[in-house]
Amino acid sequence: MIAFSLVACLMGGPVHAQPDVLRADLRAGWQTEGGGQMVAFHLTLQDGWKTYWRAPGDAGIPPHFDWSGSQNVKSVRFHWPRPEVFHVGGMQSIGYSHELVLPVEVVPIDPTKPVNLRAAVDVGVCSDICVPASFQVGANLPRPGVADATIRRALGQRPSTAKEAGVTGVTCEVTPQKDGLRVTAVLTMPSTGGPEVVVLEPGLPGVWVSPADVTRNGGQLRAVVDMVGPTGGAFGLQRDAIVVTVLGKHRAVEVKGCAAP
Numbered sequence: 001m002i003a004f005s006l007v008a009c010l011m012g013g014p015v016h017a018q019p020d021v022l023r024a025d026l027r028a029g030w031q032t033e034g035g036g037q038m039v040a041f042h043l044t045l046q047d048g049w050k051t052y053w054r055a056p057g058d059a060g061i062p063p064h065f066d067w068s069g070s071q072n073v074k075s076v077r078f079h080w081p082r083p084e085v086f087h088v089g090g091m092q093s094i095g096y097s098h099e100l101v102l103p104v105e106v107v108p109i110d111p112t113k114p115v116n117l118r119a120a121v122d123v124g125v126c127s128d129i130c131v132p133a134s135f136q137v138g139a140n141l142p143r144p145g146v147a148d149a150t151i152r153r154a155l156g157q158r159p160s161t162a163k164e165a166g167v168t169g170v171t172c173e174v175t176p177q178k179d180g181l182r183v184t185a186v187l188t189m190p191s192t193g194g195p196e197v198v199v200l201e202p203g204l205p206g207v208w209v210s211p212a213d214v215t216r217n218g219g220q221l222r223a224v225v226d227m228v229g230p231t232g233g234a235f236g237l238q239r240d241a242i243v244v245t246v247l248g249k250h251r252a253v254e255v256k257g258c259a260a261p
Contacts, residue, residue, distance in 0.1 A: 167187060
């Protein structure tokens with residue numbers, strides 16, 4: 001497996017992890033009404049290569065972000081655009097081809113003071129082979145900054161909310177298993193078009209989640225997954241932390257929280 005790295009700076013132009021595979025930019029964006037800063041990672045990939053969503057599937061490499069080198073940063077919030085579903089060699093992965101513009105809303109500790117943003121980022125990029133890419137970004141964020149049409153387009157590509165998609169109910173039945181939990185989610189919602197892929201995220205680190213077994217019966221979509229925790233046994237699952245994402249041909253839908261049946 002080949003490892004490579006890059007360093008991106010706000011005032012510098014695009015930086016190449018490997019000139020024929022991946023280019024990374026940091027888009028500085030603008031100050032929000034709440035005093036935060038909307039920035040974005042802009043990754044450009046060679047044809048035939050892809051990178052991965054936050055829940056990358058069995059064949060993907062999850063991205064990792066380390067903000068510990070930053071100053072005056074209280075929290076960050078990702079605004080992931082709608083991803084694609086890939087099937088290769090009988091395995092499913094979820095991510096982005098060609099490019100990924102990932103908006104990040106940076107919330108400062110003190111909105112009256114400058115934000116010094118430093119992030120170490122690890123992503124996976126795949127074609128016939130998968131390779132890890134590591135890069136670092138650093139910038140003193142300009143205030144108030146300027147509007148960025150590329151970031152705004154990416155924000156417009158977010159999945160629909162439950163209300164926007166007409167979801168009228170979502171329940172999760174949790175059944176203990178020998179090595180973890182089985183979760184059955186039932187969503188009452190219109191079809192998103194074509195074969196639908198459902199992803200359940202437990203809201204807990206270190207939990208493996210199987211690809212969902214998905215069936216639709218009219219206005220009800222049913223998805224069953226197995227979850228295995230770090231200890232290999234049953235574990236506590238907070239229903240309000242579960243995120244259910246439905247990926248269809250025409251739209252994606254993200255539902256936060258899952259009630260008991």
